[in-house]
Amino acid sequence: MKFSNYNPAEYYDELFHKDGSVRDGARKLIDKIESLPEDALLIKQQSAETSLLQLGNTFNVYGSEEGTEKILPFDIIPRIIEDREWQRIEKGLQQRIHALNLFLEDIYHDKKIIKDKVIPKDLIMSCTAYRKQMEGFTPPKGIWCHVTGTDLIRDASGEFYVLEDNLRCPSGVSYVLENRQVLKRTFPEVFVSSRVRAVDEYPHKLLATLEHLLPATASNPKIGVLTPGRYNSAYFEHSFLAQQMGIELVEGQDLVVSSDRLYMRTTKGLCPIDVLYRRIDDDFIDPNVFRPDSMLGIPGIMSAYFKGRVAMANAPGTGVADDKAVYAYVPKIISYYLGEDPILPNVPTYVCWDDKDRAHVLDNLDKFVVKAANESGGYGMMIGPHADQAEREEFARRIKASPRTYIAQPTISLSQVPTIVGDHFEGRHVDLRPYILYGEDIYVLPGGLTRVALRKGSLVVNSSQGGGTKDTWVLNGTD
Amino acid sequence: MLSRVADSIYWMTRYIERAENIARFINVNLNLSLDMTSGMAGAWQPLVMTTGDHEVFEKRYGMDYSRENVIQFLALDREYGNSIISCVAAARENARSVREIIPSVMWEQINRSYLLLKDAAQNRLASREPHRFFKDITMLSHMFTGLLHTTMSRGEACHFALLGQLLERADKTSRILDVKYFMLLPKPEDVNSPYDVIQWGAVLKSTSGFETYRKQFHRIVPKQVCNFLIFDSNFPRAIRCCLTSAQCALHKITGTPRGTVSNQAEKSLGRLCADLDYSDIDDVISAGMHEYLDDLQTKINLVGLDIREAFFRIPDNLTEQVSVSVQ
Structure with missing residues (x-):
C-alpha cells in the first residue's frame, strides 16, 4: 500500500503537510x-x-x-x-491539573474563588458532581485528582485545545x-x-502515586484496585493495572469495614487494606453516604476515609472540576490560583445557563456542537452542522427547559491521521x-x-x- | 489471598478438568463403537446417564440418544451447563476474574480454547471429525495443566488450582468406571467375553492408564482394572492418587502438618483418604461397585462444600481473630 493517492485535504494531518510532503x-x-x-x-x-x-x-x-x-x-x-x-502539551497539562487541584481544595473549604466573584456560586452548587459530604475535608497531602485523562483536540491550523x-x-x-x-x-x-518514547513506566508511576498516599509510618501496607466487577466494560483495564502493579484487585463484596478500618476477606480471614485506586463512581462507593441503593460499594468506607484510616484515589467530589459548564471557567481558574496565562487554550465555550450565551447559541444552533454538561461517552450531544431541523428544534427545546444542563462549542475540524480503509x-x-x-x-x-x-x-x-x-x-x- | 480469588481459581481448574473428562468419556465411546458389532453400537445413552442429567437431555432432544445428539449435548450445547463449551466458558469467566493473579499465558490458553470451541459450535467439526476434535480438546487441557505446573509459582493460588483440579479428576475417574457399569448392566452374558476385554481396555485408555496398567499387570482382568483405577497410589488419574495429592495441596494452603487438622475440609478429606488407605477392591465388590462409587462421589462433594465453608465464605465478624493473626 502506498501513500501516493493520499490527500490530507483541508484538515490538519498528523503525518503529512498540506502540500502532501511527509512531516x-x-x-x-x-x-x-x-x-x-x-x-x-x-x-x-x-x-x-x-x-x-x-x-x-x-x-x-x-x-x-x-x-x-x-x-x-x-x-x-x-x-x-x-x-x-x-513539551508544550506536557507543561500545559501540568499547569492545568495543578490549578484544578487547588480549585478542588478551595471549593470544598473557603470557596474564595466564589467570594472573589471569579466563578458564580450557583453554577458550582447546581453541579450534580458537587459532593457536600466532602466540605471541610482535605485528602492526604492535599491531593484530590491523582489520575486524570484530559481530552485534547487539534484544529485545522494545528493548534491544540x-x-x-x-x-x-x-x-x-x-x-x-x-x-x-x-x-x-x-x-x-x-x-x-x-526514537519513540516508552510508555511502559506507567504502572510503576501509578503505583508510586498510590504509595505517596500512605503515611510515612505505614509498615507492610496493602494497596488495591477497586473494580465494579467483571461485567464492567473497563474490567480488563482494572485487572490489567492490578496485575502490572502487582497489587490486589478487589470488588465491593471482598471488602468490609469494621471499627473504621477497611478489611479484605481472605482465605486466612480478614486482612487490612490501606489504599484503594477506586474505579467506581462517587455515587456507588458507600451506600451509607452516597447512593443508598448501591450494591457495588462498601458500607462505612467513607467514615474510615474521613478518619484517615484508608486513602482513595481519586478523592470523591473531583467531578465538580470536570463539569462541562465549570470547564468554561478553567482558564480563569488557572489565572486565579497560579497567576499565569493558560498554556493550553480551551475550546471557546458558551454556557447556556448564562442568558447572553444562551441567546447566541439558540440563534446559531446550526454552527455549534451542543453537549449535556453531565454526560460523557458521546451521549446527549448534537453536532449542529450535521443535525437536521427536527434535531435542532429538539435541542432548542431542551436548552430552554434546562439551561444549566447544556453548553455549546463551535464545531472544530479535528485533525486527522491516515487510516487503513479497505x-x-x-x-x-x-x-x-x-x-x-x-x-x-x-x-x-x-x-x-x-x-x-x-x-x-x-x-x-x-x-x-x-x-x-x-x-x-x-x-x-x-x- | 482474597476468598473470591481463591474461589475463582479453584473453579477455573475444576471446570477445565471437567471439560477434559467429558472429552475423554466421548473418546472412549467413539473408540468402543468402532470395535463393537452393530448390535452393540448405539450405546450412547449410558454416557448421558452417568452425568445424571438425562432428564435435561430428554427435554431437549427427546429419547433420540443418537451419536450426533449426545455429542452435541455433551460437547457443544451452550444451554446445558455441564457441556464442554459451557465448562470452558465458565473456566474462562473465572479466569477473567483472576487475570491479575494467574500467569498471562494461562489466561490466553483458556481464551484460545474457548474461541476454538465457539468456532467448533459453528462449523460442526465435532460431528464431522470427532476423533480429531476430542483429541484437540484433551490437548488444550493438557497445555493448560502444563502451564499451571511450569509457570505458576507454588503459592496459595497454585495450591487452590491443584485442589480444584484433583478433586474434579477423582470424581471423574469414578464416573468413568461408572460408565462401564452402565454398559455391562444390560448384558451380563458378555462378562469375560472378548467384548468385555475391549470395553475394559477402553476404560483404561480413557484415563491414559492403558500402558501403565499393561506394564504392571499384563492381562486385562476387570477386578484388577478397578483396583488400579481406584487404589493405585502412583498413577495420576487413580482416585487414591488424586485425593492424596489434593490432601497435600490442602495442607499447604493451611500450613497444618498432615495428620493434624485445622478445619472441617481437612477432616473430611483426611477421612476419605484414610478410607482408601484401609480398604481394598474386595471391600468395593462386596459393597457393590456402583454403590461404592456413588458413595465416593457424595463424599468428594462434601469435601468441596467444606472447602467452600473454610475458605470462600468469610463472615464479617472475624475481625478480632484476624487482628491477632496479622501481628
Whole structure:
C-alpha cells in the first residue's frame, strides 16, 4: 500500500503537510510502509487484530446478546507527536491539573474563588458532581485528582485545545500500553530509528502515586484496585493495572469495614487494606453516604476515609472540576490560583445557563456542537452542522427547559491521521487523551490514547459511537 | 489471598478438568463403537446417564440418544451447563476474574480454547471429525495443566488450582468406571467375553492408564482394572492418587502438618483418604461397585462444600481473630 493517492485535504494531518510532503517525525515510518511488499501492511493489520483478540482484551457491548465481546477497533498507523509539540502539551497539562487541584481544595473549604466573584456560586452548587459530604475535608497531602485523562483536540491550523477534563475515573490507559506492545511487533525497526518514547513506566508511576498516599509510618501496607466487577466494560483495564502493579484487585463484596478500618476477606480471614485506586463512581462507593441503593460499594468506607484510616484515589467530589459548564471557567481558574496565562487554550465555550450565551447559541444552533454538561461517552450531544431541523428544534427545546444542563462549542475540524480503509489509506479524525498522575510531582505519560472516528467524516471518537484507537508516538528530541 | 480469588481459581481448574473428562468419556465411546458389532453400537445413552442429567437431555432432544445428539449435548450445547463449551466458558469467566493473579499465558490458553470451541459450535467439526476434535480438546487441557505446573509459582493460588483440579479428576475417574457399569448392566452374558476385554481396555485408555496398567499387570482382568483405577497410589488419574495429592495441596494452603487438622475440609478429606488407605477392591465388590462409587462421589462433594465453608465464605465478624493473626 502506498501513500501516493493520499490527500490530507483541508484538515490538519498528523503525518503529512498540506502540500502532501511527509512531516519530519513520520519520515521513517512512511518510508518503511512504502517499502513493504504489496499486502504486507494488511497482513500486519490482521495479525495485530488477531493478537488483540487472543489476548482477550475485549469489552462487553452493553445491551447486546451474550457472547458479543468485541475488541476495541485498532488501526496500526500511529499518530506521531514531535518533541517540541509534546513539551508544550506536557507543561500545559501540568499547569492545568495543578490549578484544578487547588480549585478542588478551595471549593470544598473557603470557596474564595466564589467570594472573589471569579466563578458564580450557583453554577458550582447546581453541579450534580458537587459532593457536600466532602466540605471541610482535605485528602492526604492535599491531593484530590491523582489520575486524570484530559481530552485534547487539534484544529485545522494545528493548534491544540483542551476539549474536556476527566478527573473522576478516566479509563483507556490499558489500551495505550497494549497497543504499544502490538505495534512494537508490527514496526520493530521504525521504533528504534524514530526514537519513540516508552510508555511502559506507567504502572510503576501509578503505583508510586498510590504509595505517596500512605503515611510515612505505614509498615507492610496493602494497596488495591477497586473494580465494579467483571461485567464492567473497563474490567480488563482494572485487572490489567492490578496485575502490572502487582497489587490486589478487589470488588465491593471482598471488602468490609469494621471499627473504621477497611478489611479484605481472605482465605486466612480478614486482612487490612490501606489504599484503594477506586474505579467506581462517587455515587456507588458507600451506600451509607452516597447512593443508598448501591450494591457495588462498601458500607462505612467513607467514615474510615474521613478518619484517615484508608486513602482513595481519586478523592470523591473531583467531578465538580470536570463539569462541562465549570470547564468554561478553567482558564480563569488557572489565572486565579497560579497567576499565569493558560498554556493550553480551551475550546471557546458558551454556557447556556448564562442568558447572553444562551441567546447566541439558540440563534446559531446550526454552527455549534451542543453537549449535556453531565454526560460523557458521546451521549446527549448534537453536532449542529450535521443535525437536521427536527434535531435542532429538539435541542432548542431542551436548552430552554434546562439551561444549566447544556453548553455549546463551535464545531472544530479535528485533525486527522491516515487510516487503513479497505485496501488504501483515508484520513480519519482523531483526538488525544494523555494521562496525568499527581503524586510527589505531576507526571504526564509521554503519549496517551489516540481515539479515531472510523466512520468517514465523523467527528465522534467514542468507542460507544464507532470509534477505535491508534498508538501514539511521542518522539525524543535530538541529542 | 482474597476468598473470591481463591474461589475463582479453584473453579477455573475444576471446570477445565471437567471439560477434559467429558472429552475423554466421548473418546472412549467413539473408540468402543468402532470395535463393537452393530448390535452393540448405539450405546450412547449410558454416557448421558452417568452425568445424571438425562432428564435435561430428554427435554431437549427427546429419547433420540443418537451419536450426533449426545455429542452435541455433551460437547457443544451452550444451554446445558455441564457441556464442554459451557465448562470452558465458565473456566474462562473465572479466569477473567483472576487475570491479575494467574500467569498471562494461562489466561490466553483458556481464551484460545474457548474461541476454538465457539468456532467448533459453528462449523460442526465435532460431528464431522470427532476423533480429531476430542483429541484437540484433551490437548488444550493438557497445555493448560502444563502451564499451571511450569509457570505458576507454588503459592496459595497454585495450591487452590491443584485442589480444584484433583478433586474434579477423582470424581471423574469414578464416573468413568461408572460408565462401564452402565454398559455391562444390560448384558451380563458378555462378562469375560472378548467384548468385555475391549470395553475394559477402553476404560483404561480413557484415563491414559492403558500402558501403565499393561506394564504392571499384563492381562486385562476387570477386578484388577478397578483396583488400579481406584487404589493405585502412583498413577495420576487413580482416585487414591488424586485425593492424596489434593490432601497435600490442602495442607499447604493451611500450613497444618498432615495428620493434624485445622478445619472441617481437612477432616473430611483426611477421612476419605484414610478410607482408601484401609480398604481394598474386595471391600468395593462386596459393597457393590456402583454403590461404592456413588458413595465416593457424595463424599468428594462434601469435601468441596467444606472447602467452600473454610475458605470462600468469610463472615464479617472475624475481625478480632484476624487482628491477632496479622501481628
